[in-house]
Amino acid sequence: MRDWSLAFLAGMGSAVLLAGALYFELVMGLLPCELCLWQRWPHGAAVALGVLVWAAPLAPVFLAGAAAAATSGVIGVYHTGVERGWFEGPAACSGGIDVGRLSAEELLDRILAAPVVRCDEVPWEMLGLSMASWNAVASFGLAGLWLVAMRRR
Numbered sequence: 001m002r003d004w005s006l007a008f009l010a011g012m013g014s015a016v017l018l019a020g021a022l023y024f025e026l027v028m029g030l031l032p033c034e035l036c037l038w039q040r041w042p043h044g045a046a047v048a049l050g051v052l053v054w055a056a057p058l059a060p061v062f063l064a065g066a067a068a069a070a071t072s073g074v075i076g077v078y079h080t081g082v083e084r085g086w087f088e089g090p091a092a093c094s095g096g097i098d099v100g101r102l103s104a105e106e107l108l109d110r111i112l113a114a115p116v117v118r119c120d121e122v123p124w125e126m127l128g129l130s131m132a133s134w135n136a137v138a139s140f141g142l143a144g145l146w147l148v149a150m151r152r153r
Helices: 005-026 034-055 059-084 105-115 132-152
Strands: none
Touching: 005 034, 005 059, 005 105, 034 059, 034 132, 059 132
């Protein structure tokens, strides 16, 4: 097995996770919240690094891929905590807006501009874990695969 093939596989794992997220969004109609979108960006970077490692199987590329996957995992853990009430989520998607000092016009503007999808609600779960939780598990697994690939090179 070539030194880049496991890393390429890890990058494609991130592509599969992104495809799954798009499937849930576009086919199943589960719109993403702000934290869901945050989890996608590091996977996009990992996909690009998975392709780059083909041409440049250098340690920094492997480390960057592992860091990208782990970053999505960390955001997934945070999102899980927001869903379960362990952490306070961003005010933009968890409803934590202090309305006491707003005029009626400002309040109406905030209501009309508020996102439809809340970060602190679980729209889908399997085996007791939300989509954010599954993303965290898979992301940390992919980060580990990046590191194993680096070690084998």
